[in-house]
Amino acid sequence: MDATAAPALSQKNLLGIADLTPEEIVLILDTAEAMKEVGKRAIKKVPTLRGRTVVNLFFEPSTRTRTSFEIAEKRLSADTLNVAIGTSSVVKGETLVDTALNIEAMAPSMIVLRHASSGACHLLSRICKAAIINAGDGMHEHPTQALLDAFTIRERKGRIRGLKVAIFGDLLHSRVLRSNLLLLSKLGAEPWVCGPSTLIPPGLRELGVRVTTRVDEAVEGADVVMMLRIQLERMQGGYFPSLREYFRTFGMTEQRVRLAQPDVIIMHPGPINRGVEIASEVADGPFSVILDQVANGVAVRMAVLYLLAGGADDEAVA
Amino acid sequence: MKRLLKGARVVDPANGIDGQLDVLIDGERIAQVGRDLPADLADGGEVLRLPAGLVICPGFIDMHVHLREPGQEHKETVATGVLSAVSGGFTAVACMPNTKPVNDNAGVTQLILQKAREANLARVYPIGAVSRGQRGEELADIAELREAGCVAVTDDGLPIASAILARRALEYTSMFGMPVIEHCEDQSLKGDGVAHEGPVASGLGLRGIPGVAEAITAGRDILLAEMTGGHVHVAHMSAWTTLEAVRQGKSRGVRVTAEVCPHHFTLTDELLKGPIPYDTNAKMNPPLREARDRDAMLAGIADGSVDVIATDHAPHHYDEKNVEFDRAPFGIVGLETAVPIVLDRLVRAGVISLPRMVELMSVNPARILNVTGGSLAAGQPADITVLAPDLSVTIDRGALRSKSKNTPYHGWTFTGGVAATLVGGRAVFTSAAAGWPDSA
Numbered sequence: 193m194d195a196t197a198a199p200a201l202s203q204k205n206l207l208g209i210a211d212l213t214p215e216e217i218v219l220i221l222d223t224a225e226a227m228k229e230v231g232k233r234a235i236k237k238v239p240t241l242r243g244r245t246v247v248n249l250f251f252e253p254s255t256r257t258r259t260s261f262e263i264a265e266k267r268l269s270a271d272t273l274n275v276a277i278g279t280s281s282v283v284k285g286e287t288l289v290d291t292a293l294n295i296e297a298m299a300p301s302m303i304v305l306r307h308a309s310s311g312a313c314h315l316l317s318r319i320c321k322a323a324i325i326n327a328g329d330g331m332h333e334h335p336t337q338a339l340l341d342a343f344t345i346r347e348r349k350g351r352i353r354g355l356k357v358a359i360f361g362d363l364l365h366s367r368v369l370r371s372n373l374l375l376l377s378k379l380g381a382e383p384w385v386c387g388p389s390t391l392i393p394p395g396l397r398e399l400g401v402r403v404t405t406r407v408d409e410a411v412e413g414a415d416v417v418m419m420l421r422i423q424l425e426r427m428q429g430g431y432f433p434s435l436r437e438y439f440r441t442f443g444m445t446e447q448r449v450r451l452a453q454p455d456v457i458i459m460h461p462g463p464i465n466r467g468v469e470i471a472s473e474v475a476d477g478p479f480s481v482i483l484d485q486v487a488n489g490v491a492v493r494m495a496v497l498y499l500l501a502g503g504a505d506d507e508a509v510a
Numbered sequence: 511m512k513r514l515l516k517g518a519r520v521v522d523p524a525n526g527i528d529g530q531l532d533v534l535i536d537g538e539r540i541a542q543v544g545r546d547l548p549a550d551l552a553d554g555g556e557v558l559r560l561p562a563g564l565v566i567c568p569g570f571i572d573m574h575v576h577l578r579e580p581g582q583e584h585k586e587t588v589a590t591g592v593l594s595a596v597s598g599g600f601t602a603v604a605c606m607p608n609t610k611p612v613n614d615n616a617g618v619t620q621l622i623l624q625k626a627r628e629a630n631l632a633r634v635y636p637i638g639a640v641s642r643g644q645r646g647e648e649l650a651d652i653a654e655l656r657e658a659g660c661v662a663v664t665d666d667g668l669p670i671a672s673a674i675l676a677r678r679a680l681e682y683t684s685m686f687g688m689p690v691i692e693h694c695e696d697q698s699l700k701g702d703g704v705a706h707e708g709p710v711a712s713g714l715g716l717r718g719i720p721g722v723a724e725a726i727t728a729g730r731d732i733l734l735a736e737m738t739g740g741h742v743h744v745a746h747m748s749a750w751t752t753l754e755a756v757r758q759g760k761s762r763g764v765r766v767t768a769e770v771c772p773h774h775f776t777l778t779d780e781l782l783k784g785p786i787p788y789d790t791n792a793k794m795n796p797p798l799r800e801a802r803d804r805d806a807m808l809a810g811i812a813d814g815s816v817d818v819i820a821t822d823h824a825p826h827h828y829d830e831k832n833v834e835f836d837r838a839p840f841g842i843v844g845l846e847t848a849v850p851i852v853l854d855r856l857v858r859a860g861v862i863s864l865p866r867m868v869e870l871m872s873v874n875p876a877r878i879l880n881v882t883g884g885s886l887a888a889g890q891p892a893d894i895t896v897l898a899p900d901l902s903v904t905i906d907r908g909a910l911r912s913k914s915k916n917t918p919y920h921g922w923t924f925t926g927g928v929a930a931t932l933v934g935g936r937a938v939f940t941s942a943a944a945g946w947p948d949s950a
Contacts, residue, residue, distance in 0.1 A: 289832055309834035310715035311788030318786075330836070332715030367715060393718075395709025 201499050205324040207313045208333035209374040217378060221343050223495035224488070230267060231491060240498055241270035244301035248274045249291075250327070251307040256462055256486065257327050257337075261304050264493035270301075288312060289319060296320045302500065305329070310367075323500045331365050337461050338371035340492040342379065344485050345416055348457050353380035358410040358452075360442060361420030361469050364391040364431075368461045369420060373401055386410035387420075387442065390431040407441070407448055414452040417479075418459040419444055422469045435468050444470045449479060457481045512536050512555035513935065514547060518564040518896065522886040523865040524873050533566055535892040538934040543886050561945040563900050564929050567868045568884050569601025569893030571875035572845060574666075574691075574745055574769060574820035577603070577634070580621060581610025586825040586913045588625035591845075592632040594823070594912035596939040598846040599928035601893040602633035603823075604879055607644065608667045614639035614650040616658035623659050631938045632931075633893070635661040635881055640679045640690060646671025649678060656686050661879040664691035666745060669727045671697075676731055680740025689741040689767070689878055692731050694752060695796070699723035704836045706797040710779040714788065716835065719797055721749030728752045732759035732766050743878055744768040746822045748796035750806035757815050767878050768810075769818035772844060772851040773798065773918065775807040781918060790831040790838035791918045794824065811870070812861050818878065819870045821848045825914030843912045847919050849895075850903040853926025857899065864899075892935035898944035901927035 201219070203211050212220075230238055246265045250258050258274065265272040277291065286294075288307070295303065302323040305313050310330030317324045328334040346352055357376055363369055363385050376383045377400055384402040385392070386409075396403050404410050411417060422438060432438050449456065458470075458480045466472045475482060513535040520531040520543055532547040533540065549557045560566075577591040586594075588605075595603045605622065607613035613622065619636045626634035638655030640663045642648050652663055663683060669692060670676040679690050700719050705711040707718025728744050732755055735742040744756060747768045759766040773794065778801050781792045792798060810816040824841025831838050852871070856862045862870070872895070876884030883893050904923045907915040929944035930937055940946040 287829075287833055307834070309836045311835045314787045315834060330715050331717070370713070370715060393712035394707065395712040398709055399713075 200502050204500070205313070205317045206335055206496055206500060207317060207324065207326050209335045209338050209371045209378070210333070212378070214378045217339070217342065217375060220339055220492065220495050220499060221346060223499060224339075224343050224491045227494035227498070228488065228491035230494070236267050237269060238267065239269045241265065241268040241301070241501055244270050244501065245299070246270045246272050246302045246304060246497065247295055247300045248272065248304045249295065249306070250274070250276045252328070254306055254327070256489070257306065260486070260489040261327060261493050264490050264497060267490070268494055268497055270497070288315065292316050292320055296322060302497065325496060325500065328367055330367065331370070332367055333371045334367040335371050336489070336493050336496055337368050338375040339496065340485055340489040341372055341418065341459060341461070342375055343488045343492050344459065344481055345457070347484070347488070348481060349415060352376070355381045355415040356384065356413055357381050357416040357418060358384040358386060358414040359418045359420065360386050360407065360410065360444060361422055362391050362426055363387045363396065363420070364393045365423070365426070366420045372418065373399060384410045384414070388432050388438070391426065408451055411448050411451045414456055416457055416459060417444060417449065417452055419464070419470045421461065421463065422465055439468055443468065444474050446471065446473050446477065449474055459485060462486070512541070512551045514549060514551060514555065514557045515566060516549065516557060516559050517562060518560040518566045520566045520886065521864050521868050522568060523869050524568065524885040525887055527886070528865055533886065533894070535935045538891060540886050540888055540890045540892050542888055558947055560896070560947065563898070564945060565864060565897040565899060566886075567895045567897060568872045568886050569931070569933065570599050570849070570871040570895045571602040571604070571879070571881070571883055572600045572821050572823065572848070573604040573818060573875040573879055575603045575605050575823040575845065576608065576825065576841070577605040577622070578825060579609065579625060580618065584827050588622060588634065589629040590911065590913040591823070592626065592629045592634060594843070594845040594910065595632040596931040596933065597911045597928070599849040599895045599897070599931055600632055600845060601895060601931055601933045602635060602881070602883060603845070604635040604637050604661060606664065606666045607637055607639040612639050612644050613637070613660070614642050614644070614655070616654050619655060619658035619660055632933060635659070635879060637662045637664055637691065639663065640665045640670055641675060644668060646675060649675070649682060652682060652688070653686070656688060661881055662689045662691050662743070664693065664745065666691060666693045669693050669695050669697065673730055673734065677734050677738060680731070680734050680738040680742060684738060684740040687880060689743040691743045691745050692727065693745050694724045694727035694731065696723045696726045699726065704793065704797075705782060706779045706799045708779060708800050710782055714782055716782070719795075721751050721799060721803060724749045724796055725751035725755050729755045732756070732764055735759070735766055736762065736764040739765070741765040741767070746771050746774070746796055746820070747807070747816070748774045748799050748803060750803045753806050753810045753815060760815065767817040767874070768815070769820040770807045770811060770816050771820060771822045772848050773842065775804055775811060776851055776855050777918065778804050788835040789918065790833065790835055791842055791916050793835060793838050793840055794822070794842050795840035808861055811856065816870070817874045819848065819852060820875070821845055823912070825912055826916050827914060831916050842916050842918060843910065843914055845912060846910050847905055847917060849897065849928050850905070850924035850926050851919070853897065853899050854924035858925055892932055894932040895928065896930040896932070896946070898927045898929040898941070900925065901929070901944045903927040
């Protein structure tokens with residue numbers, strides 16, 4: 193990659209897809225392609241973030257996202273530090289602001305934050321000099337997930353504009369959905385969403401999204417089928433009667449997939465609930481790109497880290 | 511000692527008065543309101559010549575404030591609360607019982623009144639709890655609370671938990687002519703919501719509280735008031751559906767009154783998006799709602815469906831608000847921002863007249879709580895709010911006299927302010943900037 197061009201993002205932080213222009217999204221995706229190439233080398237390491245400290249501050253359990261960020265940071269030669277704080281210890285004493293100020297005092301370049309409260313990254317961005325990367329805040333956004341989804345779609349389909357992307361599941365509580373809808377709209381896709389009416393938040397139609405409770409209508413002719421995780425506590429919260437009924441009504445089965453385009457791809461941000469939102473035959477089947485998403489996550493996060501670092505480091509990824 | 515206020519407009523709708531008149535105060539009471547009263551006062555009397563443009567009104571009464579004492583003195587005390595009140599033009603406040611311990615017994619009521627006497631600024635009217643401990647299980651000793659000085663009952667912060675308890679409360683208080691003030695909110699619909707349920711909360715990923723959570727409880731209580739003959743006062747109304755229920759109740763002759771807070775007729779949930787995203791000073795309960803709701807509140811204020819403007823002054827310490835949005839407590843301070851907002855956004859904007867403002871902020875709260883005030887008739891206590899409708903006021907949270915600074919209006923400029931606040935004939939707040947003359 194040519195580092196002299198020093199591409200960069202207009203924002204210091206990545207708080208959400210809402211703050212990115214379509215051009216910036218494309219820049220991240222293009223950069224991720226170069227980063228993916230790094231991951232194919234025998235020595236999967238470049239000196240881009242050498243001497244920079246990145247703190248992965250995770251207030252919610254996460255395997256995939258935290259691991260992905262950590263690998264991305266290490267491949268860019270950053271000094272990485274994982275701080276996993278159970279919500280319980282916050283209840284006991286230190287506030288998020290105090291935790292952040294203490295970490296900030298040690299002068300990290302970036303903080304990757306995962307937190308159960310929507311807006312937690314905005315709060316940190318107002319008090320920290322370090323760049324804040326949102327690794328999922330409450331029900332709000334999970335921007336790097338949407339970026340890796342877009343990267344995977346583009347890799348498989350060659351484009352995003354004009355594709356019918358049907359998203360299924362818990363539309364009310366999903367940060368993955370919010371980031372994906374923003375991104376897909378910005379890049380000109382045709383997003384559809386489908387789920388039980390109890391899990392459809394107000395205002396989706398106003399975003400230009402097609403909303404339906406009929407799975408067949410959403411799947412029909414879809415280029416991309418994206419499943420969202422159904423959490424057990426939603427059933428306990430009374431949003432639907434049982435997991436069995438959920439799967440009957442909304443589960444993605446081979447039969448339903450047949451209504452989609454013949455070259456449909458099946459996506460899922462993970463972790464998957466086999467037999468709840470997705471049948472195993474579909475998750476493991478020929479159309480599934482679920483593990484490609486995981487692989488691409490590293491490249492996309494490398495791109496985000498690189499670009500937020502200003503892209504200004506002289507050696508870049510050369 | 512006598513004091514004569516000359517040169518201002520007097521707006522006293524309870525007595526049908528609106529004009530360039532003089533007000534003569536004798537000691538703690540109003541002596542006379544009239545044209546060109548003689549200025550030769552005997553024995554050391556004082557004549558204050560006010561600049562044209564100031565408006566003399568019966569003292570404003572904020573019937574919905576949280577003074578936090580006893581128990582949460584880090585947020586506010588009775589002393590700082592009444593200082594905030596008189597600085598904002600209020601001569602009296604009615605304070606909510608959700609203190610620690612709850613004001614559900616005469617001891618707490620007496621403590622509050624004692625602190626108010628010591629502070630000796632605004633009058634303080636305690637409001638007692640409907641239910642013991644505000645637990646929603648059994649009625650508090652309401653007769654005892656009344657004898658101790660409570661003017662109304664409420665479980666504010668929470669609705670009265672069950673329809674049967676609301677029924678009993680309305681029946682029981684009707685013996686004393688006391689209103690039941692209701693924080694209308696169905697708790698199961700509220701759930702763990704933190705913002706108005708709508709497109710804005712959806713986009714920000716904030717759990718929603720639908721407007722009908724308020725209207726359902728209001729509807730329940732209006733029907734119960736109709737059945738029992740009790741008086742229900744709907745606190746901090748925010749949803750258009752609630753306003754509809756209040757209008758229907760009034761049209762059937764039900765004893766229902768309603769108050770609206772300044773933030774619910776000026777702000778919407780759009781404020782959650784910015785300029786400060788997820789600003790915890792935009793978090794209150796009921797939440798900032800949609801434009802339709804805000805416009806309904808304005809319409810209700812204009813057409814008389816709304817009886818009172820109250821602030822729901824809810825001080826919270828900086829530390830408590832400097833947290834994640836969903837962890838922050840609900841509420842904002844309001845005593846020192848209400849008059850500028852009402853003068854600018856309602857009177858100057860042409861939504862209501864000055865006499866109507868005085869009804870909303872003085873006459874009606876006095877009538878609903880059955881306390882003195884709301885009138886400049888001879889013999890009344892000289893509780894007077896003097897407005898400066900042309901004064902430019904920029905809200906500066908650092909300058910607030912309240913112990914807490916949690917306001918979403920920091921940096922906002924309004925046209926309209928307070929020139930002076932007189933309680934019992936004594937000037938407890940004056941503003942030279944608003945043109946109040948130096949005392950002799």
